[in-house]
Amino acid sequence: MSQSASHYFVPQPSHWPIFGSIALLLMANGTVLWMNQIPSGKWMLAGGFFVLLTMLFGWFANVIRESEEGAYGKNVDISFRWAMGWFIFSEIMFFAAFFGALFYIRVLSVPDLAEGLSGEFLYPDFTSAWPSAGPGFKEEFSKMGAWGLPAINTALLLASGVTLTWAHHALIKNNRLHLNIGLALTILLGFIFLLLQVEEYAHAYTDYNLKLTTGGYGSTFFLLTGFHGFHVTLGAVMLCVILARTLKGHFTPEHHFGFEGVAWYWHFVDVVWLLLFVLVYWL
Amino acid sequence: MAHDHAIGHDDHEHHAPPSGIMRWITTTNHKDIGSMYLWFSFIMFLVGGAMALVIRAELFQPGLQVVSPDFFNQMITLHALIMVFGAIMPAFVGFSNWMIPLQIGASDMAFARMNNWSFWILPVASGLLVLSMFVPGGAAGTGWTLYPPLSIQMGMGMDLAIFGIHLLGMSSIMGAINIITTILNMRAPGMTLMKMPMFCWTWLITAFLLIASMPVLAGAVTMLLTDRHFGTTFFNAAGGGDPVLFQHIFWFFGHPEVYIIALPAFGVISQVIPAFSRKPLFGYASMVYAIAAIAVISFFVWAHHMYITGIPLTGQLYFMYATMVIAIPTGVKVFNWVATMWKGSLSFETPMLFSLGFLFLFTLGGFSGLVLSITAVDILLQETYYVIAHFHYVMVAGAVFSAYAGAYYWLPKWTGYMYDEFLGKVHFWLTLIFFNMTFFVQHFLGLAGMPRRVPDYALQFTEFNMISTIGAFGLGISQLLFLYIVLKARKGGVKATTQVWDGAEGLEWTVPSPAPYHTFETPPVFEGGKH
Amino acid sequence: MKRFVGTAGAVALGLLAYTASAWAGYQLNLDVPVTEAGRRAYDLHNMITLVCLVIFVVVFGVLAYSLVMHRKSKGHKAADFHEHLGIEIAWTIIPTIILVLIAIPSTKALIDLKDTSESEITIKVTGYQWKWGYDYLKGEGEGIKFLSVLSTPKDQIHNKAEKSADYMMAVDNPMVVPVNTKVRILATANDVIHAWAVPAFAVKQDAIPGFIRDTWFKADAEGMYVGQCSELCGKDHGYMPINVKVVSAAEYTAWVAEQKKKAASNVDDPNKVWTLEESMARGEKVYANACASCHQANGKGVPGAFPALDGSKMAKVAAQKGKHIDIVLHGKAGTAMGAFGGQLSDTEIAAVVTYERNAWGNKTGDIIQPAEVKAARK
Ligand code: HEA
Numbered sequence A: 001m002s003q004s005a006s007h008y009f010v011p012q013p014s015h016w017p018i019f020g021s022i023a024l025l026l027m028a029n030g031t032v033l034w035m036n037q038i039p040s041g042k043w044m045l046a047g048g049f050f051v052l053l054t055m056l057f058g059w060f061a062n063v064i065r066e067s068e069e070g071a072y073g074k075n076v077d078i079s080f081r082w083a084m085g086w087f088i089f090s091e092i093m094f095f096a097a098f099f100g101a102l103f104y105i106r107v108l109s110v111p112d113l114a115e116g117l118s119g120e121f122l123y124p125d126f127t128s129a130w131p132s133a134g135p136g137f138k139e140e141f142s143k144m145g146a147w148g149l150p151a152i153n154t155a156l157l158l159a160s161g162v163t164l165t166w167a168h169h170a171l172i173k174n175n176r177l178h179l180n181i182g183l184a185l186t187i188l189l190g191f192i193f194l195l196l197q198v199e200e201y202a203h204a205y206t207d208y209n210l211k212l213t214t215g216g217y218g219s220t221f222f223l224l225t226g227f228h229g230f231h232v233t234l235g236a237v238m239l240c241v242i243l244a245r246t247l248k249g250h251f252t253p254e255h256h257f258g259f260e261g262v263a264w265y266w267h268f269v270d271v272v273w274l275l276l277f278v279l280v281y282w283l
Numbered sequence B: 001m002a003h004d005h006a007i008g009h010d011d012h013e014h015h016a017p018p019s020g021i022m023r024w025i026t027t028t029n030h031k032d033i034g035s036m037y038l039w040f041s042f043i044m045f046l047v048g049g050a051m052a053l054v055i056r057a058e059l060f061q062p063g064l065q066v067v068s069p070d071f072f073n074q075m076i077t078l079h080a081l082i083m084v085f086g087a088i089m090p091a092f093v094g095f096s097n098w099m100i101p102l103q104i105g106a107s108d109m110a111f112a113r114m115n116n117w118s119f120w121i122l123p124v125a126s127g128l129l130v131l132s133m134f135v136p137g138g139a140a141g142t143g144w145t146l147y148p149p150l151s152i153q154m155g156m157g158m159d160l161a162i163f164g165i166h167l168l169g170m171s172s173i174m175g176a177i178n179i180i181t182t183i184l185n186m187r188a189p190g191m192t193l194m195k196m197p198m199f200c201w202t203w204l205i206t207a208f209l210l211i212a213s214m215p216v217l218a219g220a221v222t223m224l225l226t227d228r229h230f231g232t233t234f235f236n237a238a239g240g241g242d243p244v245l246f247q248h249i250f251w252f253f254g255h256p257e258v259y260i261i262a263l264p265a266f267g268v269i270s271q272v273i274p275a276f277s278r279k280p281l282f283g284y285a286s287m288v289y290a291i292a293a294i295a296v297i298s299f300f301v302w303a304h305h306m307y308i309t310g311i312p313l314t315g316q317l318y319f320m321y322a323t324m325v326i327a328i329p330t331g332v333k334v335f336n337w338v339a340t341m342w343k344g345s346l347s348f349e350t351p352m353l354f355s356l357g358f359l360f361l362f363t364l365g366g367f368s369g370l371v372l373s374i375t376a377v378d379i380l381l382q383e384t385y386y387v388i389a390h391f392h393y394v395m396v397a398g399a400v401f402s403a404y405a406g407a408y409y410w411l412p413k414w415t416g417y418m419y420d421e422f423l424g425k426v427h428f429w430l431t432l433i434f435f436n437m438t439f440f441v442q443h444f445l446g447l448a449g450m451p452r453r454v455p456d457y458a459l460q461f462t463e464f465n466m467i468s469t470i471g472a473f474g475l476g477i478s479q480l481l482f483l484y485i486v487l488k489a490r491k492g493g494v495k496a497t498t499q500v501w502d503g504a505e506g507l508e509w510t511v512p513s514p515a516p517y518h519t520f521e522t523p524p525v526f527e528g529g530k531h
Numbered sequence C: 001m002k003r004f005v006g007t008a009g010a011v012a013l014g015l016l017a018y019t020a021s022a023w024a025g026y027q028l029n030l031d032v033p034v035t036e037a038g039r040r041a042y043d044l045h046n047m048i049t050l051v052c053l054v055i056f057v058v059v060f061g062v063l064a065y066s067l068v069m070h071r072k073s074k075g076h077k078a079a080d081f082h083e084h085l086g087i088e089i090a091w092t093i094i095p096t097i098i099l100v101l102i103a104i105p106s107t108k109a110l111i112d113l114k115d116t117s118e119s120e121i122t123i124k125v126t127g128y129q130w131k132w133g134y135d136y137l138k139g140e141g142e143g144i145k146f147l148s149v150l151s152t153p154k155d156q157i158h159n160k161a162e163k164s165a166d167y168m169m170a171v172d173n174p175m176v177v178p179v180n181t182k183v184r185i186l187a188t189a190n191d192v193i194h195a196w197a198v199p200a201f202a203v204k205q206d207a208i209p210g211f212i213r214d215t216w217f218k219a220d221a222e223g224m225y226v227g228q229c230s231e232l233c234g235k236d237h238g239y240m241p242i243n244v245k246v247v248s249a250a251e252y253t254a255w256v257a258e259q260k261k262k263a264a265s266n267v268d269d270p271n272k273v274w275t276l277e278e279s280m281a282r283g284e285k286v287y288a289n290a291c292a293s294c295h296q297a298n299g300k301g302v303p304g305a306f307p308a309l310d311g312s313k314m315a316k317v318a319a320q321k322g323k324h325i326d327i328v329l330h331g332k333a334g335t336a337m338g339a340f341g342g343q344l345s346d347t348e349i350a351a352v353v354t355y356e357r358n359a360w361g362n363k364t365g366d367i368i369q370p371a372e373v374k375a376a377r378k
């Protein structure tokens, strides 16, 4: 319920949204051309990306300025919370589609292709065992085990959750030093995670013969971990922005939704990783 | 009702909005953005409708006359995508933008700048869809359901469609977050959730549906994209995947999607019927529970679109029962509307006529849905024109009629002038007659076995197809009348009062007509609500 | 508001009268199926439609009363009730009961439809873009195998000839089954999803590439039953009808014998060496049957969708011969160009490749022999 007597902040007309739309137009067209072997696509994509970055800088600069000027009252703060929460929910649903695909391929389609009606008539030699790359895949490959790099990565991400919470507490207690250290540590852990993830992909391709094209296993493995990695990257970039802002002295113990929003996001990425660890690597 | 409040008075400075085209490009005003959504959606309705006319023209007679089979398939795909994502959804987002802040007494949407972006992504996304017709190989000829492996075979038009869908999804999610936040956080003091106008309730829940289902569609088309270009095998048996997997994911989105279309339509109807019955909405609380129930159940019925894929018996039974259950809350809504009119003081201005048309025809469409939900019967009817008839009854006679009801109902508030009541009624009757002429006969076509998505048919289907085509052209031409009525009402005419309709209730009727550029900058105190 | 009711009624009656008078005898309901399970589904449909109709009449009867009696123009004053727990519960419970009553026979009918056990004949049905393949796997007729293609001439489709009564619905080789015999259908596809549907049997089953899904029917009346592919499968989706001929047991036995004989006489000698003329003549037929729907009879293709073979590098340059055979045998993944290795024999593939390399402007003079195709298969 909104109760405040103060006005709700309504921004002035802004040209950033249309920049965003133009960026999306260029990027979408560019990607399509590029995927269809038309070389100019790359440049269009790059151009679009550049416009997108410009827009993000400009837009967020606006938001940060407004925030620091105190334009955002209590009510706007609540709005941000709702919005961030629902945004994260939409991300959960996006991942749910891929987890659903993993479940389906593993529990329904591969067994059917091996033992079901389809197996009986079409693939008499195919047996079902996970990981599987399907009846049409003839090469050898191996599964990505859970207890090497992935376990280390789990520890890293869990630790980063702790350091981030530490930083948050420091912010509330107005201990700026601990805040900065906590944030920096979190970012560091995030980047190490990403490095190890790259390392793991290299292993997969060179040592395990596990590729994006390795049937259902390869597809689900790389898309799930890939999208997760992409989200970690985004989260890390956002944390860097937050760190830059805390170094500049932004945020107060009472008013720091920018920090919290990113922290929620980071925890969300964490939880997705735990699911990945259990469902993709371990079981 | 509401307090007297200062309208147009404001104590922090407003720069004069930029003028000319830049006003519309940069605006953060919910009314401007609402208008843009509405205009955009109507244009898209004409474009999608023109495509429908291409389809109907080809189907006027057996044999190939107008287009090639390839282009025919592209037309059905684009017709559906443009109507669903470009016309109907934006229409109701337009209503929500205009009316939700006015109904809950907020000064604007929660995130006004993002609101602008949500809109301006739409022309880009629709542009990609339309552009896809002109690339080598043409647009996706897969139907709007984009089933692989057919969609894997398509040319680059398919990629444009995929990215178009990604962008439409982004736009919808941002819009939905905005609406949810606005409703949850910006209501005027005194307006509890259970006192909110029903239109806001339907949008609150629709926004939830959007946020929960659009990302799933994004995931599905992303997998299509990687299957097409990067060698993944989500939908390919050779790699252990399954084309049917796509259908599961698509319909996990697709079924809630049809309620994304239907719920705001219910919301508009729930505003209009009480106004012209001069009697409060019957069963407010049960209406809210019914919407919530529909929304929740809609996530658990998706495979009723897949009865013939060969899902196991237990699955078919489960999905049949779950689907049938939706008839119960929907029935509650229908009964509530009827009870609202019961012993009212009814009058029949155009919005009311469209609402009655809605009620009548939507229920018919719901019944054909119920027939389809029975698996053993659906096996006879799936992929026939019976399905086409079913969903045009719920989407055209449902959503489009409701959008017209809303448009006529609020038009005086938007333009400040009354529309031409006589022409409005003519528009209604023409639409009603031609609509039924177009789609009622399609039930018979479906029962007799005419498949959907075909450019040609056996001779026995000729007569009904001719009727349907004539109806479609009549329906199309009648819609141009609406355009004329709106343009006329914008130009002038009888000045609208603040209250406009004597039976209408809600904060939107406390601001002058036309609604000033800025409203409720100081929240009104809401004391009313008969519930 | 008499006008409202009056007009609506007049319109409805008008429409009804219009349709009924002008096209009396036109089909307004499902075909009555010729299978037990199908008739059950048919009855179910009638029953549910009737239930819906009754509810419709009751609800809108009440509404109509209200629309007539409670009009403002008649001076009716609005009452002020807006809630009534009892009635709200009632109209939740009553539909629930109705639905349960509908669900019971629906469940029974469905269980019947899904029971594929104890079938006497098993036929594998394969959907191709755009034809059907039938493989008799078990029971009388085992081993019979043929393709079934639309037989309506192109001229009729393009309105250059009078349309015959079975326009778009006739095929060259119908599937034949004996009457009163439980037939199990195993549906699959070669390229994209198709659906094998015969309304008279209450059968509609997706044919999914890489998977087998089954269904069954037991027809109890002889005759020719038609259906159409019921899942959008590309350009000629509208032109892949299904014909099933249900015959007496004796006729079936005779048909089986005839098919066996035909099959035996049709076997090409894989070691035969073909001359250019022979191969071209054979190839032209194969081409017209299998390839012309996409690449067109004149070899020009459809720009943007299907490449021209006339003048195509692959079909003209000698060094590309291997590639040419390969693409016909194995298709090209991710495009509409399917693998024809499973549909066409070595001889046929050899012939069609020969044809493509010598027809139109392609004058390579290459003659491909079946042995060459056989070697390329592995
Ligand atoms: C606005 C959109 C909308 C709405 C609201 C609905 C509502 C319903 N739909 Fe529909 N449907 C579509 C849009 C919609 N549908 C679309 C677009 C498709 C096709 C997609 C494609 O393939 O391209 C489709 C397809 C579709 C199918 C698949 C058909 C097929 O492909 O074979 C089925 C099957 O179960 C179905 C069922 C239902 C049911 C049971 C409802 C119920 O919600 C209806 C409930 C309402 C009532 C029943 C009437 C009022 C109730 C009473 C008066 C109470 C008393 C009634 C009883 C006790 C019976 N729909």
Ligand code: HEA
Binding pocket: B045, B046, B047, B048, B049, B050, B052, B053, B055, B056, B076, B077, B079, B080, B081, B083, B084, B088, B142, B143, B144, B145, B388, B392, B395, B396, B399, B400, B438, B452, B453, B454, B455, B472, B475, B476, B477, B479, B480
């Ligand atoms: C809400 C969505 C919506 C709406 C509003 C409509 C509206 C209409 N639809 Fe459509 N339709 C779908 C959603 C919708 N449809 C979907 C989802 C499918 C399934 C596709 C698939 O199979 O994948 C479908 C499929 C579909 C088919 C089946 C195609 C096939 O399976 O082969 C047909 C055929 O009759 C049809 C007809 C119509 C008609 C006549 C209208 C009419 O109501 C339209 C009336 C409006 C007009 C005719 C516009 C008038 C404009 C002018 C006259 C001026 C033109 C000028 C300019 C453009 C400047 N639709």
Ligand code: CUA
Binding pocket: C127, C128, C130, C193, C194, C195, C229, C230, C231, C232, C233, C234, C236, C237, C238, C240
């Ligand atoms: Cu085969 Cu449609």
Ligand SMILES: [Cu+2]
Binding pocket: B254, B255, B258, B302, B304, B305
């Ligand atoms: Cu549905």
